[in-house]
Amino acid sequence: MSNHNVSDIKNTINTINNNSSEAKNQSMVYKSCDLIEHGFVVDNQNCIRVCSIINNEYLGQPLLFSNYTGEILDKETFFTAKRKYREMTRNGSYPYECTNCPRLLEKAWDNDDYIDNILLSHWIDCNSRCIYCSAPTDETLKKINKYYNFTPAIKEMIDNGSIIRSAKIDFAGGEPTVYPEFESLLSLFLKEGFHNIFINTSGIKYSKSIRTALRNNQINTLTISLDAGSKEMHKKVKQVNSYDKVWENIYRYSEAQQEAKTKEKICLKYILLPNINTKKEEIDLFLEKVANAKIDYVALSLDMFWWTKHKDDDNKSLINISNYFIEETQKYKFKKYIYPWARWLLGIKEIVV
Ligand SMILES: C[S@@+](CC[C@H](N)C(=O)[O-])C[C@H]1O[C@@H](n2cnc3c(N)ncnc32)[C@H](O)[C@@H]1O
Ligand code: SF4
Numbered sequence: 001m002s003n004h005n006v007s008d009i010k011n012t013i014n015t016i017n018n019n020s021s022e023a024k025n026q027s028m029v030y031k032s033c034d035l036i037e038h039g040f041v042v043d044n045q046n047c048i049r050v051c052s053i054i055n056n057e058y059l060g061q062p063l064l065f066s067n068y069t070g071e072i073l074d075k076e077t078f079f080t081a082k083r084k085y086r087e088m089t090r091n092g093s094y095p096y097e098c099t100n101c102p103r104l105l106e107k108a109w110d111n112d113d114y115i116d117n118i119l120l121s122h123w124i125d126c127n128s129r130c131i132y133c134s135a136p137t138d139e140t141l142k143k144i145n146k147y148y149n150f151t152p153a154i155k156e157m158i159d160n161g162s163i164i165r166s167a168k169i170d171f172a173g174g175e176p177t178v179y180p181e182f183e184s185l186l187s188l189f190l191k192e193g194f195h196n197i198f199i200n201t202s203g204i205k206y207s208k209s210i211r212t213a214l215r216n217n218q219i220n221t222l223t224i225s226l227d228a229g230s231k232e233m234h235k236k237v238k239q240v241n242s243y244d245k246v247w248e249n250i251y252r253y254s255e256a257q258q259e260a261k262t263k264e265k266i267c268l269k270y271i272l273l274p275n276i277n278t279k280k281e282e283i284d285l286f287l288e289k290v291a292n293a294k295i296d297y298v299a300l301s302l303d304m305f306w307w308t309k310h311k312d313d314d315n316k317s318l319i320n321i322s323n324y325f326i327e328e329t330q331k332y333k334f335k336k337y338i339y340p341w342a343r344w345l346l347g348i349k350e351i352v353v
Protein backbone atom coordinates (compact mmCIF):
# COMPACT_ATOMS: atom_id res chain seq x y z
CA MET A 1 0.00 0.00 0.00
CA SER A 2 1.37 3.45 -0.82
CA ASN A 3 2.11 5.53 2.23
CA HIS A 4 2.56 9.29 2.11
CA ASN A 5 2.89 11.89 4.79
CA VAL A 6 2.05 15.55 4.28
CA SER A 7 5.57 16.59 3.22
CA ASP A 8 5.88 13.76 0.63
CA ILE A 9 2.69 15.00 -0.94
CA LYS A 10 3.90 18.62 -1.01
CA ASN A 11 7.02 17.53 -2.89
CA THR A 12 4.98 16.12 -5.74
CA ILE A 13 2.77 19.16 -6.20
CA ASN A 14 4.51 20.63 -9.23
CA THR A 15 4.78 17.41 -11.19
CA ILE A 16 1.14 16.54 -10.79
CA ASN A 17 -0.01 20.10 -11.39
CA ASN A 18 1.79 20.13 -14.70
CA ASN A 19 0.32 16.80 -15.73
CA SER A 20 -3.22 17.70 -14.84
CA SER A 21 -3.49 21.35 -15.84
CA GLU A 22 -4.31 20.64 -19.47
CA ALA A 23 -7.18 18.34 -18.64
CA LYS A 24 -8.71 20.73 -16.09
CA ASN A 25 -12.49 21.11 -16.27
CA GLN A 26 -12.83 18.62 -19.11
CA SER A 27 -15.02 15.63 -18.45
CA MET A 28 -13.88 12.28 -19.75
CA VAL A 29 -15.40 8.81 -19.90
CA TYR A 30 -13.41 6.25 -17.91
CA LYS A 31 -13.81 3.80 -15.04
CA SER A 32 -13.55 5.37 -11.60
CA CYS A 33 -15.51 5.66 -8.37
CA ASP A 34 -17.27 8.66 -6.83
CA LEU A 35 -14.95 8.56 -3.81
CA ILE A 36 -11.73 8.54 -5.83
CA GLU A 37 -13.10 11.53 -7.69
CA HIS A 38 -14.60 13.65 -4.93
CA GLY A 39 -14.57 11.93 -1.53
CA PHE A 40 -12.47 11.33 1.55
CA VAL A 41 -12.62 9.62 4.94
CA VAL A 42 -10.95 10.54 8.21
CA ASP A 43 -10.46 7.19 9.94
CA ASN A 44 -9.59 5.99 13.43
CA GLN A 45 -5.98 5.14 12.55
CA ASN A 46 -4.83 8.75 12.15
CA CYS A 47 -5.20 8.54 8.38
CA ILE A 48 -7.15 10.36 5.71
CA ARG A 49 -8.18 7.87 3.06
CA VAL A 50 -10.22 7.83 -0.12
CA CYS A 51 -12.77 5.38 1.26
CA SER A 52 -13.41 3.15 4.25
CA ILE A 53 -14.57 0.23 2.14
CA ILE A 54 -13.01 -3.15 2.80
CA ASN A 55 -13.80 -6.57 1.39
CA ASN A 56 -12.28 -9.99 0.97
CA GLU A 57 -11.97 -9.61 -2.79
CA TYR A 58 -10.13 -6.28 -2.78
CA LEU A 59 -8.08 -4.25 -0.38
CA GLY A 60 -9.83 -0.88 -0.37
CA GLN A 61 -9.04 2.28 1.55
CA PRO A 62 -6.44 4.04 -0.65
CA LEU A 63 -4.36 6.31 1.55
CA LEU A 64 -4.15 10.09 1.22
CA PHE A 65 -2.32 11.13 4.42
CA SER A 66 -0.89 9.10 7.31
CA ASN A 67 0.09 10.23 10.83
CA TYR A 68 -2.66 12.78 10.58
CA THR A 69 -3.64 14.58 13.78
CA GLY A 70 -5.87 17.42 12.63
CA GLU A 71 -3.33 19.65 10.83
CA ILE A 72 -4.81 22.24 8.51
CA LEU A 73 -4.17 21.08 4.93
CA ASP A 74 -4.00 23.83 2.38
CA LYS A 75 -6.12 23.35 -0.72
CA GLU A 76 -3.23 22.56 -3.05
CA THR A 77 -1.70 19.95 -0.74
CA PHE A 78 -5.03 18.23 -0.26
CA PHE A 79 -6.08 18.10 -3.89
CA THR A 80 -2.61 17.09 -5.03
CA ALA A 81 -3.01 13.94 -2.94
CA LYS A 82 -6.48 13.36 -4.41
CA ARG A 83 -5.30 14.00 -7.98
CA LYS A 84 -2.69 11.26 -7.75
CA TYR A 85 -5.43 8.60 -7.68
CA ARG A 86 -7.66 10.46 -10.14
CA GLU A 87 -4.82 10.62 -12.65
CA MET A 88 -4.27 6.88 -12.22
CA THR A 89 -7.88 5.98 -12.95
CA ARG A 90 -7.95 8.42 -15.88
CA ASN A 91 -4.97 6.60 -17.31
CA GLY A 92 -6.58 3.21 -16.73
CA SER A 93 -4.04 2.17 -14.09
CA TYR A 94 -6.10 1.71 -10.96
CA PRO A 95 -4.87 2.05 -7.40
CA TYR A 96 -3.92 -1.46 -6.30
CA GLU A 97 -6.32 -1.07 -3.36
CA CYS A 98 -9.25 -0.73 -5.78
CA THR A 99 -8.62 -3.87 -7.83
CA ASN A 100 -11.98 -5.64 -8.41
CA CYS A 101 -13.97 -3.07 -6.41
CA PRO A 102 -17.61 -3.14 -7.61
CA ARG A 103 -17.89 0.61 -7.00
CA LEU A 104 -15.73 1.32 -10.06
CA LEU A 105 -18.04 2.65 -12.74
CA GLU A 106 -17.51 3.63 -16.37
CA LYS A 107 -19.04 7.06 -17.01
CA ALA A 108 -18.15 10.69 -17.73
CA TRP A 109 -16.20 12.12 -14.80
CA ASP A 110 -15.42 15.82 -14.48
CA ASN A 111 -11.94 17.02 -13.72
CA ASP A 112 -12.74 19.70 -11.15
CA ASP A 113 -11.28 19.75 -7.66
CA TYR A 114 -14.08 19.64 -5.11
CA ILE A 115 -15.32 17.36 -2.37
CA ASP A 116 -18.88 16.03 -2.27
CA ASN A 117 -18.57 13.06 0.10
CA ILE A 118 -16.98 13.03 3.57
CA LEU A 119 -17.01 10.26 6.17
CA LEU A 120 -16.03 11.44 9.64
CA SER A 121 -14.97 8.33 11.49
CA HIS A 122 -11.94 9.35 13.54
CA TRP A 123 -13.61 8.69 16.87
CA ILE A 124 -12.99 5.56 18.93
CA ASP A 125 -14.89 6.09 22.20
CA CYS A 126 -18.44 4.87 22.67
CA ASN A 127 -21.15 4.94 25.34
CA SER A 128 -22.40 1.48 24.33
CA ARG A 129 -20.80 -1.96 24.12
CA CYS A 130 -22.84 -3.63 21.34
CA ILE A 131 -21.99 -7.32 21.16
CA TYR A 132 -21.69 -7.18 17.37
CA CYS A 133 -19.69 -3.96 17.05
CA SER A 134 -17.30 -3.77 14.12
CA ALA A 135 -15.76 -0.49 15.31
CA PRO A 136 -12.52 -0.81 17.20
CA THR A 137 -13.51 0.88 20.44
CA ASP A 138 -11.04 -0.88 22.71
CA GLU A 139 -8.31 0.38 25.03
CA THR A 140 -5.40 -0.90 22.87
CA LEU A 141 -6.48 1.22 19.94
CA LYS A 142 -6.88 4.26 22.12
CA LYS A 143 -3.22 3.89 23.09
CA ILE A 144 -2.05 3.52 19.48
CA ASN A 145 -4.21 6.20 17.89
CA LYS A 146 -4.12 9.82 18.81
CA TYR A 147 -7.40 11.66 19.24
CA TYR A 148 -7.64 15.04 17.57
CA ASN A 149 -10.20 17.70 16.73
CA PHE A 150 -10.98 17.87 13.05
CA THR A 151 -13.11 21.05 13.27
CA PRO A 152 -10.29 23.57 12.47
CA ALA A 153 -9.19 21.60 9.39
CA ILE A 154 -12.71 21.18 8.06
CA LYS A 155 -13.46 24.86 8.71
CA GLU A 156 -10.48 25.78 6.53
CA MET A 157 -11.73 23.45 3.78
CA ILE A 158 -15.19 25.02 3.93
CA ASP A 159 -13.72 28.55 3.95
CA ASN A 160 -11.44 27.87 0.99
CA GLY A 161 -14.32 26.47 -1.07
CA SER A 162 -13.15 22.86 -1.23
CA ILE A 163 -16.48 21.31 -0.17
CA ILE A 164 -19.72 21.81 -2.07
CA ARG A 165 -22.82 22.53 0.04
CA SER A 166 -24.72 19.48 -1.19
CA ALA A 167 -21.87 17.20 -0.07
CA LYS A 168 -22.79 14.05 1.80
CA ILE A 169 -21.46 14.55 5.34
CA ASP A 170 -21.50 11.23 7.18
CA PHE A 171 -20.84 11.03 10.92
CA ALA A 172 -19.88 7.58 12.25
CA GLY A 173 -17.21 6.35 14.62
CA GLY A 174 -17.07 5.11 17.51
CA GLU A 175 -19.96 7.12 18.79
CA PRO A 176 -19.93 10.65 17.38
CA THR A 177 -22.16 12.24 20.03
CA VAL A 178 -19.77 11.51 22.92
CA TYR A 179 -16.94 13.56 21.42
CA PRO A 180 -16.39 17.09 22.70
CA GLU A 181 -16.14 18.48 19.17
CA PHE A 182 -19.35 16.85 17.92
CA GLU A 183 -21.72 19.72 18.76
CA SER A 184 -19.41 22.40 17.35
CA LEU A 185 -18.58 20.37 14.24
CA LEU A 186 -22.22 19.63 13.43
CA SER A 187 -23.16 23.27 14.22
CA LEU A 188 -20.49 24.45 11.78
CA PHE A 189 -21.99 22.36 8.96
CA LEU A 190 -25.47 23.62 9.86
CA LYS A 191 -24.40 27.26 9.98
CA GLU A 192 -22.69 26.87 6.60
CA GLY A 193 -25.88 25.52 5.03
CA PHE A 194 -24.95 21.85 4.51
CA HIS A 195 -28.14 19.85 4.14
CA ASN A 196 -27.15 16.30 3.22
CA ILE A 197 -26.02 15.12 6.64
CA PHE A 198 -26.04 11.48 7.77
CA ILE A 199 -25.52 10.54 11.41
CA ASN A 200 -25.15 7.07 12.90
CA THR A 201 -25.61 7.05 16.65
CA SER A 202 -26.37 4.77 19.56
CA GLY A 203 -29.03 7.34 20.50
CA ILE A 204 -27.94 7.23 24.13
CA LYS A 205 -26.66 10.80 24.32
CA TYR A 206 -29.09 13.54 23.35
CA SER A 207 -27.71 16.14 20.95
CA LYS A 208 -29.15 19.62 20.71
CA SER A 209 -27.48 20.08 17.30
CA ILE A 210 -29.10 16.92 15.93
CA ARG A 211 -32.46 18.30 17.01
CA THR A 212 -31.68 21.64 15.33
CA ALA A 213 -30.55 19.83 12.17
CA LEU A 214 -33.82 17.90 12.05
CA ARG A 215 -35.84 21.03 12.78
CA ASN A 216 -34.04 22.89 9.95
CA ASN A 217 -34.36 19.98 7.54
CA GLN A 218 -30.60 19.65 7.11
CA ILE A 219 -30.44 15.96 7.99
CA ASN A 220 -30.69 13.40 5.24
CA THR A 221 -30.80 10.43 7.65
CA LEU A 222 -30.32 10.04 11.38
CA THR A 223 -29.84 6.30 11.97
CA ILE A 224 -30.21 4.85 15.44
CA SER A 225 -29.51 1.16 15.99
CA LEU A 226 -32.08 -0.35 18.32
CA ASP A 227 -31.67 -4.05 17.47
CA ALA A 228 -34.36 -4.94 20.00
CA GLY A 229 -38.00 -4.41 20.93
CA SER A 230 -37.79 -5.08 24.65
CA LYS A 231 -35.71 -3.46 27.35
CA GLU A 232 -34.20 -6.84 28.26
CA MET A 233 -33.02 -7.58 24.70
CA HIS A 234 -31.69 -4.05 24.26
CA LYS A 235 -29.56 -4.49 27.37
CA LYS A 236 -28.36 -7.89 26.20
CA VAL A 237 -27.28 -6.51 22.82
CA LYS A 238 -25.90 -3.14 23.93
CA GLN A 239 -24.47 -4.34 27.25
CA VAL A 240 -25.45 -1.02 28.84
CA ASN A 241 -28.68 0.00 30.50
CA SER A 242 -29.86 2.68 28.08
CA TYR A 243 -33.23 1.62 26.63
CA ASP A 244 -35.37 4.28 28.37
CA LYS A 245 -32.90 7.05 27.58
CA VAL A 246 -32.70 6.06 23.90
CA TRP A 247 -36.48 6.06 23.52
CA GLU A 248 -36.75 9.40 25.35
CA ASN A 249 -34.27 10.84 22.80
CA ILE A 250 -36.08 9.24 19.85
CA TYR A 251 -39.29 10.96 20.96
CA ARG A 252 -37.48 14.34 21.15
CA TYR A 253 -35.99 13.88 17.66
CA SER A 254 -39.33 12.70 16.32
CA GLU A 255 -40.95 15.86 17.67
CA ALA A 256 -38.38 17.94 15.71
CA GLN A 257 -39.15 15.98 12.55
CA GLN A 258 -42.86 16.67 13.03
CA GLU A 259 -42.21 20.39 13.68
CA ALA A 260 -40.25 20.54 10.42
CA LYS A 261 -43.13 18.76 8.65
CA THR A 262 -40.65 16.35 7.10
CA LYS A 263 -40.76 12.57 6.78
CA GLU A 264 -38.36 9.64 6.77
CA LYS A 265 -35.41 11.53 8.25
CA ILE A 266 -35.07 9.30 11.33
CA CYS A 267 -34.32 5.66 10.65
CA LEU A 268 -34.47 3.06 13.40
CA LYS A 269 -32.27 0.10 12.63
CA TYR A 270 -32.58 -3.56 13.54
CA ILE A 271 -29.45 -5.65 13.08
CA LEU A 272 -30.46 -9.32 13.09
CA LEU A 273 -28.24 -11.30 15.45
CA PRO A 274 -29.12 -14.95 14.78
CA ASN A 275 -30.38 -16.86 17.83
CA ILE A 276 -30.35 -13.67 19.90
CA ASN A 277 -32.90 -11.08 18.70
CA THR A 278 -34.59 -13.04 15.91
CA LYS A 279 -37.88 -13.98 17.64
CA LYS A 280 -41.11 -12.67 16.10
CA GLU A 281 -42.23 -11.16 19.44
CA GLU A 282 -39.09 -9.03 19.60
CA ILE A 283 -39.63 -7.72 16.06
CA ASP A 284 -43.35 -7.11 16.74
CA LEU A 285 -42.53 -5.04 19.79
CA PHE A 286 -39.84 -3.09 17.92
CA LEU A 287 -42.20 -2.16 15.07
CA GLU A 288 -45.00 -1.23 17.46
CA LYS A 289 -42.69 1.10 19.39
CA VAL A 290 -41.45 2.68 16.13
CA ALA A 291 -45.03 3.46 15.10
CA ASN A 292 -45.92 4.83 18.55
CA ALA A 293 -43.01 7.27 18.31
CA LYS A 294 -44.38 8.51 14.94
CA ILE A 295 -41.27 7.30 13.14
CA ASP A 296 -41.85 6.16 9.56
CA TYR A 297 -38.50 4.68 8.50
CA VAL A 298 -36.76 1.46 9.57
CA ALA A 299 -33.70 -0.43 8.43
CA LEU A 300 -32.99 -4.12 8.44
CA SER A 301 -29.44 -5.35 8.74
CA LEU A 302 -27.59 -8.52 9.67
CA ASP A 303 -24.46 -9.02 11.75
CA MET A 304 -21.76 -8.83 9.09
CA PHE A 305 -19.43 -11.14 11.03
CA TRP A 306 -22.11 -13.80 11.31
CA TRP A 307 -22.80 -13.50 7.58
CA THR A 308 -19.14 -13.98 6.68
CA LYS A 309 -19.07 -17.24 8.66
CA HIS A 310 -22.49 -18.58 7.64
CA LYS A 311 -23.19 -17.33 4.12
CA ASP A 312 -22.97 -20.84 2.67
CA ASP A 313 -25.18 -22.49 5.32
CA ASP A 314 -28.87 -23.31 5.06
CA ASN A 315 -30.27 -20.05 6.43
CA LYS A 316 -33.97 -20.78 5.80
CA SER A 317 -35.26 -19.77 9.24
CA LEU A 318 -33.28 -16.52 9.17
CA ILE A 319 -34.59 -15.77 5.68
CA ASN A 320 -38.14 -16.40 6.97
CA ILE A 321 -37.74 -14.03 9.89
CA SER A 322 -36.20 -11.35 7.62
CA ASN A 323 -39.16 -11.65 5.26
CA TYR A 324 -41.49 -11.47 8.26
CA PHE A 325 -39.81 -8.18 9.29
CA ILE A 326 -40.27 -6.76 5.78
CA GLU A 327 -43.91 -7.91 5.51
CA GLU A 328 -44.81 -6.46 8.91
CA THR A 329 -43.27 -3.07 8.03
CA GLN A 330 -45.51 -3.01 4.98
CA LYS A 331 -48.52 -3.09 7.32
CA TYR A 332 -47.24 0.06 8.99
CA LYS A 333 -46.32 1.67 5.64
CA PHE A 334 -42.80 2.38 6.86
CA LYS A 335 -40.04 3.16 4.40
CA LYS A 336 -37.46 0.34 4.66
CA TYR A 337 -33.75 0.32 4.00
CA ILE A 338 -32.11 -3.07 3.59
CA TYR A 339 -28.39 -3.25 4.37
CA PRO A 340 -26.10 -5.33 2.12
CA TRP A 341 -25.74 -8.37 4.40
CA ALA A 342 -29.52 -8.71 4.69
CA ARG A 343 -29.85 -8.19 0.93
CA TRP A 344 -27.32 -10.92 0.27
CA LEU A 345 -29.14 -13.24 2.69
CA LEU A 346 -32.44 -12.60 0.92
CA GLY A 347 -30.92 -12.58 -2.56
CA ILE A 348 -32.46 -9.21 -3.36
CA LYS A 349 -30.99 -6.18 -5.10
CA GLU A 350 -33.38 -3.48 -3.92
CA ILE A 351 -31.91 -1.20 -1.26
CA VAL A 352 -35.16 0.53 -0.36
CA VAL A 353 -38.27 -1.67 -0.48
C1 LIG B 1 -19.45 1.34 13.98
S1 LIG B 1 -20.93 2.20 14.03
C2 LIG B 1 -20.60 3.81 14.56
C3 LIG B 1 -21.77 4.76 14.80
C4 LIG B 1 -22.63 4.59 16.00
N1 LIG B 1 -21.92 4.34 17.18
C5 LIG B 1 -23.69 3.53 15.76
O1 LIG B 1 -23.63 2.48 16.37
O2 LIG B 1 -24.58 3.78 14.95
C6 LIG B 1 -21.28 2.40 12.32
C7 LIG B 1 -22.41 1.50 11.86
O3 LIG B 1 -21.96 0.16 11.73
C8 LIG B 1 -22.97 -0.71 12.18
N2 LIG B 1 -22.37 -1.97 12.63
C9 LIG B 1 -21.44 -2.12 13.58
N3 LIG B 1 -21.11 -3.43 13.73
C10 LIG B 1 -21.85 -4.12 12.83
C11 LIG B 1 -21.97 -5.51 12.49
N4 LIG B 1 -21.27 -6.46 13.11
N5 LIG B 1 -22.82 -5.86 11.51
C12 LIG B 1 -23.57 -4.93 10.87
N6 LIG B 1 -23.50 -3.60 11.15
C13 LIG B 1 -22.66 -3.19 12.12
C14 LIG B 1 -23.65 0.08 13.30
O4 LIG B 1 -24.98 -0.31 13.50
C15 LIG B 1 -23.56 1.49 12.82
O5 LIG B 1 -24.71 1.89 12.12
S1 SF4 C 1 -11.71 0.58 -3.01
FE1 SF4 C 1 -13.57 0.90 -4.23
S2 SF4 C 1 -14.75 2.45 -3.10
FE2 SF4 C 1 -12.65 2.52 -2.35
S3 SF4 C 1 -11.67 4.11 -3.54
FE3 SF4 C 1 -11.26 2.14 -4.56
S4 SF4 C 1 -12.89 1.93 -6.09
FE4 SF4 C 1 -13.53 3.52 -4.64
Ligand code: SF4
Binds near residue numbers: 126128130133137173
Ligand atom coordinates in the same frame (compact mmCIF):
# COMPACT_ATOMS: atom_id res chain seq x y z
S1 SF4 D 1 -22.94 2.16 19.49
FE1 SF4 D 1 -21.85 1.97 17.54
S2 SF4 D 1 -19.68 2.20 18.00
FE2 SF4 D 1 -20.76 1.88 19.92
S3 SF4 D 1 -20.55 -0.28 20.35
FE3 SF4 D 1 -22.51 0.01 19.25
S4 SF4 D 1 -22.05 -0.21 17.06
FE4 SF4 D 1 -20.10 0.06 18.16
